[in-house]
Amino acid sequence: MASDETVQPSNFIRNIILEDIRAGKHGGQVTTRFPPEPNGYLHMGHAKSICLNFGLAKGFGGECHLRFDDTNPGKEDVEYVESIQEDVRWLGFDWGAHLHYASDYFDRLFEFAVQLIQSGKAYVCSLSPDEIRQYRGTLTEPGKNSPYRNRSIDENLDLFYRMKAGEFEEGTHVLRARIDMSSPNIILRDPTLYRIRKVSHHRTGNTWCIYPMYDFTHCLSDSIENITHSICTLEFENNRALYDWVLNELDTPCHPQQIEFARLNLSFTVLSKRKLIQLVDQGHVSGWDDPRMPTISGMRRRGYTPHAIHNFCERIGVARRDSTVDMALLEYCIREDLNDKALRVMGVLNPLKVIIDNYPENQVESLEAPYYPDRPEMGSRIVPFSKELFIEADDFIEDPPKKFFRLSPGREVRLRYAYFLKCETVVHDPLTGKVVALHCTYDPETRGGGAPDGRKVKATLHWVSAAHAVPAEVRVYNHLFIKPDPTETPDGQDFISSINPDSLQVLNHCMIEPSLANADTNTRYQFERLGYFCLDSRDSRPDALIFNRTVTLRDEWEKIKKQAAT
RNA sequence: UGAGGGAUCGUCUAGCGGUAGGACGACGGGUUCUGGCCCCGUUAACCGAGGUUCGAAUCCUCGUCCCUCAGCCA
Numbered sequence: 148m149a150s151d152e153t154v155q156p157s158n159f160i161r162n163i164i165l166e167d168i169r170a171g172k173h174g175g176q177v178t179t180r181f182p183p184e185p186n187g188y189l190h191m192g193h194a195k196s197i198c199l200n201f202g203l204a205k206g207f208g209g210e211c212h213l214r215f216d217d218t219n220p221g222k223e224d225v226e227y228v229e230s231i232q233e234d235v236r237w238l239g240f241d242w243g244a245h246l247h248y249a250s251d252y253f254d255r256l257f258e259f260a261v262q263l264i265q266s267g268k269a270y271v272c273s274l275s276p277d278e279i280r281q282y283r284g285t286l287t288e289p290g291k292n293s294p295y296r297n298r299s300i301d302e303n304l305d306l307f308y309r310m311k312a313g314e315f316e317e318g319t320h321v322l323r324a325r326i327d328m329s330s331p332n333i334i335l336r337d338p339t340l341y342r343i344r345k346v347s348h349h350r351t352g353n354t355w356c357i358y359p360m361y362d363f364t365h366c367l368s369d370s371i372e373n374i375t376h377s378i379c380t381l382e383f384e385n386n387r388a389l390y391d392w393v394l395n396e397l398d399t400p401c402h403p404q405q406i407e408f409a410r411l412n413l414s415f416t417v418l419s420k421r422k423l424i425q426l427v428d429q430g431h432v433s434g435w436d437d438p439r440m441p442t443i444s445g446m447r448r449r450g451y452t453p454h455a456i457h458n459f460c461e462r463i464g465v466a467r468r469d470s471t472v473d474m475a476l477l478e479y480c481i482r483e484d485l486n487d488k489a490l491r492v493m494g495v496l497n498p499l500k501v502i503i504d505n506y507p508e509n510q511v512e513s514l515e516a517p518y519y520p521d522r523p524e525m526g527s528r529i530v531p532f533s534k535e536l537f538i539e540a541d542d543f544i545e546d547p548p549k550k551f552f553r554l555s556p557g558r559e560v561r562l563r564y565a566y567f568l569k570c571e572t573v574v575h576d577p578l579t580g581k582v583v584a585l586h587c588t589y590d591p592e593t594r595g596g597g598a599p600d601g602r603k604v605k606a607t608l609h610w611v612s613a614a615h616a617v618p619a620e621v622r623v624y625n626h627l628f629i630k631p632d633p634t635e636t637p638d639g640q641d642f643i644s645s646i647n648p649d650s651l652q653v654l655n656h657c658m659i660e661p662s663l664a665n666a667d668t669n670t671r672y673q674f675e676r677l678g679y680f681c682l683d684s685r686d687s688r689p690d691a692l693i694f695n696r697t698v699t700l701r702d703e704w705e706k707i708k709k710q711a712a713t
Numbered sequence: 714u715g716a717g718g719g720a721u722c723g724u725c726u727a728g729c730g731g732u733a734g735g736a737c738g739a740c741g742g743g744u745u746c747u748g749g750c751c752c753c754g755u756u757a758a759c760c761g762a763g764g765u766u767c768g769a770a771u772c773c774u775c776g777u778c779c780c781u782c783a784g785c786c787a
Binding site: 156157158162182183184186216218219221222276279280283284285286287288289290317318320321330331332333334336339341342343344358360361362364365381382383384385386387388407409414420462463464465466467468469470471472473475476479480482483486487491520521550552553561562563564595596597604605606607608609673675676677678700701702703704705706707 | 714715716717718719720723724725726727728729735736737738745746747748749750751779780781782783784785786787
């Protein structure tokens, strides 16, 4: 059984917190936060951050807040704030009473900005966006002071209040911190704190027409919420100087510690919001919850479990170096969980008709098959057996290669939970020569799958009774991209050119055992010998079942075939 | 080449002056009414060069390579 009491492995952030607690910092408290901007759906990269922040808080007896960083109304939407909450909850985390929005702090943030102006640490700059860029300098050359840098405090105050009152057009004025235009850290060259945006906000409506920037908002929001450890990704490393500057210049409740870690990269997929949006908008996938997407909603629909995602996030660790985790590890984690949870059933993806010549016409037997072969006490279902069956087309080869030990002419195999079956003759399509059916015989002495004479077979096949099978559609998924790093593309091409044309295969003629007729969305199934499957929560209907393949089983035969091919 | 970061098995990660360990993958074997699960084994790493030390992945020096920053995005 997979266990929930997973040992939290050591990582540098845990070590920092451990040391802080030992030193009595923050009074021994640990409060973290997960601060998404509601401008897209959550993906596996967010899952890493969610598990880290909520996991740390839980592990140290603290709390983790969910805070929407909603300071850019033009790009944000309630659709996203809803999906984000659903996804975090689905992952199994609880923010308790701590659901916050940066927009809840707009009044206080404004007051902080006034404070900064009053202490001469901020000014209203009336340069155009283009001029600001030119004045900023470059990586190697210092910037130069804005001509508006020395406005009086009174003038700045007046202008700032008038910005708030809506007297100016977008782009005409901004509030800037007065720090150092020649700082080697470009972030510190009088960064913008507030800009004018005459757009409605999804929570504050038209109350505001000036909105605070990330660097000003985030540190103050953390402080207002008494966050002790503000964990973010590496690209904010340079911003830490500004995070600390703002909190040092202002009289704030506390000064949280910003700690950066490396964001998650996963092979054969992309984990950047910008790229995921592009996949959705350009129709390369059916939506944010397309089962091929590395989004939480996509993976949920695909059949991934919260438990598997937790385990994955623990196994990948947390560090400061850029890295790309092998997709095989994610697949290992979901197999590990589903191996424990999934009901074993039989379904044939590519049916091949089998006629058992010596089986009585019109006879139907009811065979009992356990849902969990390793734990038969967990229940079973009845599987009908009759003269005509379907087996997997891949399980028969007329002229078998070495090491293939499934069915071929003259060879005997076992039908799972049923009888030994021997292939006698092969029926071909007269036009194409394709194999269309097999005439076989069975051994009545082997009912249940055992041979009284002790003879062995080298393979056991899954099957369904043709007369009783339920037709179904099965969607099998492969990597969304053909390359481990989709962004590694030939000249001029972008990552879209790396999309795998076979990432989705729809199989319309599948035959599944009758017990699956009342399959439900919450149950995970293993189609024996094939993989793990679940009902598609969006498209499946009771009279037209659609299954998603979550992941294949490990497949030794695939490997042998590949080895033989090389 | 301004500033800030980072380099440990193929991949991810531990290590905090004292035998470089784990996981995934790969490879081989055992078991098996799933070529699954499970079990056993093998493979395989400290970016380089110096230095300090009885002893260096760890401390120091000098290199090399990689990442981030020039939004009124976050």
